[in-house]
Amino acid sequence: MKNLIVLSIVFSMLTAGSAAAARPDRNKAAAWSWQESAREEAIACARDIWEHPEIGEQEFYSSKRLADFLESHGFTLQHGVAGLPTAWVATFSNGEGPILGYLAEFDALPGLSQEAGSPVRKPLKESQPGHGCGHDLLGTGSAFAALGVKEAMLLNKIPGTVKVFGCPAEETLVGKVYMARAGVFGGVDVMLGWHPGSENAVTFASSLAMTSIKFRFHGKTAHAAGDPQDGRSALDAVELMDAGVNFMREHIIDEARVHYVITSGGGAPNVVPDRAEVWYYVRARRTEEQKPILEWVRQIAGAAAVMTRTTGEEELLSTCREVLLNDPLAQLLQENLQQVGPPVFDAQDWEFARKLSENFAKPDSVPLDTTITKLEIVPPDKWRWESGSTDDGDVSWIVPYGRITTACSAKGGTGHSWQVVTCAGSAVGFKGMLAASKVLAGAGIDLLTQPKLRQAAREDYIKKLEGKTYECGVPDSLPPPSLRKPAGAAK
Ligand SMILES: [Zn+2]
Incomplete structure (x- = not known):
């Protein structure tokens, strides 16, 4: 019963926030119109990273490309954080205020090289890596969200700080864990992220x-x-x-x-x-x-x-x-997802998606998602669990964290496949990415401008910790895998 009362207080606070958020305010309008005007720049960045696929801890080109994108728009870069050569933090500050964070990734997967926009298997370079998890979109989309927020902060004098975390080696679950161990995420009030997918939804599922x-x-x-x-x-x-x-x-x-x-x-x-x-x-x-x-x-x-x-x-x-889910952040992201709406695909995108889905074991008759999945918030004992794992989990133990997914590829396919690579380098992927950027920017602006929302997110985060504190599972003495001596070098 007591829990019910606490929950109802949290939700009434949220409802108060959402009344204002129901209409896009001038801050969001500023962010979104800037994003519209700069969309080709974001697409060029994602495409460039897609064209230079690099596996975890080797993402020298991709990491720098994304960092340069932010730096060219006024962010200050700190490279090589946590002793990881391709990890960085990009910061924009507009005076004292809350700190909002976005998670960015850029690593590719081995052996998945594939031509962009081709509905059939066509490796660009045999046995070379490819963006089979769409992290070219993920990194650029998060950075572009932060840039949109920055424009609104400048235009409408919103105080606070926005940070983008350039996290390498997600596929080997290395980057964020070693960054967490080094305290890189400390001091952030709230963190947002996303992952390219084949539906438009708040990710209200934990991972293993x-x-x-x-x-x-x-x-x-x-x-x-x-x-x-x-x-x-x-x-x-x-x-x-x-x-x-x-x-x-x-x-x-x-x-x-x-x-x-x-x-x-x-x-x-x-x-x-x-x-x-x-x-x-x-x-x-x-x-x-x-x-x-x-x-x-x-x-x-x-x-x-x-x-x-x-x-x-x-x-x-x-x-x-595992990822600790945050109810108020999920709710806020859902509201922003509804305000932005799903990506709009043209006839060419549909044609491509239809042909591509013919390769799937279970082709979907409507291969692109143009709906928004309803959010169902449930208590921890009823959480859904994704079958995979993500190093976002460690971040969610340090700071209240919310994430979404948008339709960047055809429905019915499998992850970590050439089918994802082909979408992640083409119009379908870019449109999904731009939608995600707007949602993340909108939610970020709500969080910067409404202390009640940040407070609700923090209270829920503390509740989900159940009295535990974060401890990194990797001992301090262990360097990141790529910096260790080759196996067998020391007996
Ligand atoms: Zn991924």
Whole structure:
């Protein structure tokens, strides 16, 4: 009952805010008309990043391109934050006031090179990376939202600060985790973000807490036929570990996900491998549920080393938390999504999307979303969970965080695919991105100008923490993966 009362207070505060927000005010009008006038500049930035796909921690071109875009419009850049060469923070300040943040990403995925706007598979450069998660749009869209807010702040003298966080290596869940560890997100009052998708909606779903970890075993080489008794196989250890984990599965919660690849397992059958490596992702809904499963996996690794008389070591790459959902921010984003409306696609976009969806296992007869999904806010025990993970999770434990998705690709397809790459470099993707930018700018302006909204977001964030505090799962002593010595360099 007490909870009900608290909730109703939060919602009455929101309703008060939304009455003013029902009509786009002059601040939003300023942001949106500037965005309209500069849309070609934003599209050129996204296209440029799309044309230079780089994988996580290697995004030197893309990271600089996006940072330059912001710098050319008056933001101050701090490069190389958290010891990550491609991470940055861009800041615009208009005097003392609240601090609003936007999350930007720019990494691509390996092997997904694909021509833009082609409804059939056509790699641009065989086996090269491609923007299969649309982060060219994500980064540019967030930056463009911040630029729109900046224009309104200048025009209408709105005090406060806007920060854009250039977060590398989302696909390996590295960037935001190491930035969080370094305290980069501290001091921000509220954070907004988005992800390109195939529908227009507030993302009111959490994601799985996850650890990315490698296990390496060291044995002894020997002639596999001549002197097998002198050898100790590191590959045996990997295989026994995997077998152990597969037996473990029966006894863990249904919602957990554990998967692995063998990244090194020897070179020839007639040489007992003295080195083998397996890379695991261990996921579950909540960090508290995920940690004991990870611990079990670690124990199985140790037991596999004992059984095979090898030695083992682990290398923690990253570990991220589930996303804490924020009810007032979700509500505010929904209102702004409704004010902006879904992206408007032309006949050419529809033709492209129809042809593209013919490649999907389940083609949708209406392949582009021109509706807005209804928002249903539910308490934490009824949250929906995405099947994947995101390092946005760690950010949501530090600052109240809200996010949306807009239609940037055809419905019915799968993520991390060439079908996303082709959309993320074409008109469909750009139109979705521009819609997202406007929604994020509108919500940002509401948050800068209405203290009640920020307060409601903060109160809800504190409630969702349930008395816990954020602790980064990566120890302070561990450098980001790309800055470590090559595996096996140190024994
Ligand atoms: Zn992504």
